[in-house]
Amino acid sequence: MELKKIGVVGAGAMGNGIAQVAAQIGCDVVMRDVEMRFVEGGMKKIEGFLGRSVEKGKMDSKEKDAIIGRIKPTTDMADLKDADFLIEAVFEDLDVKKKVFKELDELCRPDVILATNTSSMSITEIGASTKRPDKVCGMHFFNPVPLMRLVEVIRGYSTSDETIQTTTQLAQKMGKVTVEVKKDSPGFIVNRILMPHFLEAVKIVEEGIASIEDVDKAVKNGLNYPMGPFELMDLTGCYHR
Numbered sequence: 001m002e003l004k005k006i007g008v009v010g011a012g013a014m015g016n017g018i019a020q021v022a023a024q025i026g027c028d029v030v031m032r033d034v035e036m037r038f039v040e041g042g043m044k045k046i047e048g049f050l051g052r053s054v055e056k057g058k059m060d061s062k063e064k065d066a067i068i069g070r071i072k073p074t075t076d077m078a079d080l081k082d083a084d085f086l087i088e089a090v091f092e093d094l095d096v097k098k099k100v101f102k103e104l105d106e107l108c109r110p111d112v113i114l115a116t117n118t119s120s121m122s123i124t125e126i127g128a129s130t131k132r133p134d135k136v137c138g139m140h141f142f143n144p145v146p147l148m149r150l151v152e153v154i155r156g157y158s159t160s161d162e163t164i165q166t167t168t169q170l171a172q173k174m175g176k177v178t179v180e181v182k183k184d185s186p187g188f189i190v191n192r193i194l195m196p197h198f199l200e201a202v203k204i205v206e207e208g209i210a211s212i213e214d215v216d217k218a219v220k221n222g223l224n225y226p227m228g229p230f231e232l233m234d235l236t237g238c239y240h241r
Contacts, residue, residue: 001111003170004028007083009100011042011073014117015089017145020046021174022087023070024146030072030079039073046071049146081107085170087139089117097121098129105130113163115139119191123156124184133158137167138181140188143236152188154181194232201229 006022008015011033019031033039050064086108088100097116104114113135116126127136138154151171153164164180171178181188187195201215216228
């Protein structure tokens with residue numbers, strides 16, 4: 001089935017980025033959040049990003065307007081009922097996500113895939129809140145969504161091969177590089193590898209081995225990483241100096 005309309009639940013940093021990349025490939029998008037101020041904030045972020053792309057000559061204003069015109073902002077969950085594919089991007093609270101998925105399960109057609117953008121939570125447990133666990137998967141984008149190329153496609157215990165294939169194809173159509181996480185394991189691939197890096201970096205500073213600045217400098221110049229661990233933790237809010 002061709003995916004013509006994408007539903008996005010959540011208009012924050014991840015949600016508005018996902019809505020943007022979906023609209024950029026020609027899909028109609030419904031972006032929903034609990035309050036209109038959040039939805040309007042998400043639309044402003046999209047307009048700002050696309051505006052900068054126009055200024056840099058990466059697209060013209062007509063293309064920008066067409067992309068924005070394909071995104072419908074809303075606070076009404078019922079507006080998602082005709083979507084061909086749903087992506088949840090609310091904040092990382094398992095109970096909230098399970099509630100959203102239960103509501104989407106009752107609202108959407110039985111053949112519609114429900115994907116969660118969680119960075120670490122159990123796809124199996126989220127899927128168990130629905131009557132279609134075979135059509136529930138993880139679709140973990142990275143921030144900022146329009147610029148970061150990777151999407152982790154994650155299997156829950158009951159996720160079907162067809163669901164993984166369809167989700168992977170959609171992400172690739174969005175211009176993303178995809179990896180399949182074959183087992184539902186906390187942190188998936190990237191965050192599971194990243195967390196030990198963060199912990200060791202903190203230990204090095206706490207033990208007086210090196211300063212924060214020198215740890216970042218060492219990692220960037222010795223491992224050729226684009227950012228040091230503390231710079232990345234500052235960006236993602238994992239560490240407070």
